[in-house]
Amino acid sequence: MKKISIKTSHPYEVLIERGGLAKSGEYIAKVTNSRKAAVITDDIVEKLHLQTVLDSMKAVGFECSVFVFPNGEPSKSLANLGNIYDFLCESNITRSDIIVALGGGVVGDITGFAAASYLRGVEFVQIPTTLLSQVDSSVGGKTAIDILGGKNLVGAFKQPALVICDSDALKTLPQEILSEGMGECIKYGMIRDEKLFELMESHDIENIDDIMDEMVYKCIDIKRAVVENDEFDRGERMILNFGHTLGHALEGWHNYTGFSHGEGVAAGMCMITDRLAPQLSERLKKCCAAYKLPTGSDIPMSELLPFCSKDKKNEKKDINYIICREVGKCEIVKVPFTEFCRLMEG
Numbered sequence: 001m002k003k004i005s006i007k008t009s010h011p012y013e014v015l016i017e018r019g020g021l022a023k024s025g026e027y028i029a030k031v032t033n034s035r036k037a038a039v040i041t042d043d044i045v046e047k048l049h050l051q052t053v054l055d056s057m058k059a060v061g062f063e064c065s066v067f068v069f070p071n072g073e074p075s076k077s078l079a080n081l082g083n084i085y086d087f088l089c090e091s092n093i094t095r096s097d098i099i100v101a102l103g104g105g106v107v108g109d110i111t112g113f114a115a116a117s118y119l120r121g122v123e124f125v126q127i128p129t130t131l132l133s134q135v136d137s138s139v140g141g142k143t144a145i146d147i148l149g150g151k152n153l154v155g156a157f158k159q160p161a162l163v164i165c166d167s168d169a170l171k172t173l174p175q176e177i178l179s180e181g182m183g184e185c186i187k188y189g190m191i192r193d194e195k196l197f198e199l200m201e202s203h204d205i206e207n208i209d210d211i212m213d214e215m216v217y218k219c220i221d222i223k224r225a226v227v228e229n230d231e232f233d234r235g236e237r238m239i240l241n242f243g244h245t246l247g248h249a250l251e252g253w254h255n256y257t258g259f260s261h262g263e264g265v266a267a268g269m270c271m272i273t274d275r276l277a278p279q280l281s282e283r284l285k286k287c288c289a290a291y292k293l294p295t296g297s298d299i300p301m302s303e304l305l306p307f308c309s310k311d312k313k314n315e316k317k318d319i320n321y322i323i324c325r326e327v328g329k330c331e332i333v334k335v336p337f338t339e340f341c342r343l344m345e346g
């Protein structure tokens with residue numbers, strides 16, 4: 001087993017272990033004195049992994065209540081959050097008990113927000129079961145739901161008490177879900193670690209399992225370093241958004257259906273690199289293509305840019321974009337939105 005200690009305001013450990021799901025009870029028992037837990041998951045993960053986690057929790061004395069909701073982004077809603085609150089209340093979960101998020105990014109985000117807000121805060125554990133949630137959303141404490149005005153607009157910073165990553169769980173994922181996670185993994189290589197990038201570019205989607213543990217470890221360790229320096233997203237953490245400005249625009253253009261976040265990140269990284277660091281373009285595109293990710297888009301820039309300006313995270317009329325001029329190095333550049341449009345359309 002590998003361990004990464006995250007030294008945020010509320011420190012915790014990320015455990016990376018094949019077969020970790022079957023030992024989750026033992027690990028969770030070390031971060032809480034309670035033996036009462038609420039396990040929250042979706043209807044896909046329920047069939048694949050719920051019993052393994054429940055068995056292991058029951059084996060160390062946990063009494064578990066379970067809430068299952070339909071998989072997919074529409075479940076990250078205010079209505080579903082209300083259902084989760086009702087379930088926690090009916091299960092008599094108190095502030096000293098523990099909530100477990102078992103699933104991908106949607107499960108982790110909404111469960112984390114429920115844990116941040118129910119009774120003004122209950123400890124929670126993340127058991128991410130997709131590549132994207134293992135390397136990104138389960139670590140760093142961002143929790144959220146979507147509202148009509150946009151994705152992730154209501155949320156809180158709430159660090160988990162523990163994260164358990166089991167690479168064996170990733171074996172059941174369809175290729176497109178693995179590819180989606182690879183969008184974020186390639187991003188980590190580009191922004192911080194050329195060796196990690198080399199590891200990924202020397203493999204492909206067919207033999208990804210050979211590098212999975214090392215890759216997941218390195219990605220989480222990069223996220224650790226960034227989040228420790230800027231837990232509340234006021235500066236350096238913005239580098240994690242490499243590829244995301246155009247990526248979010250692509251997701252928005254597709255109305256958040258049929259085009260995943262990871263595909264958006266991959267296409268967004270390739271598009272901005274094409275424009276501003278063309279010397280890296282071919283290498284980046286080859287790596288994205290090896291993991292069956294898009295390397296650009298046919299949608300005219302004039303149609304995408306309006307979606308960038310709707311990004312609620314941009315301050316006034318300036319936009320922060322991230323650019324890598326060498327693999328493993330990146331910078332944050334702040335320009336007026338009009339200048340960003342000129343650079344992208346030029």
Ligand code: GLY
Nearest residue numbers: 136140142237240
């Ligand atoms: N997913 C980007 C971040 O955690 O800041």
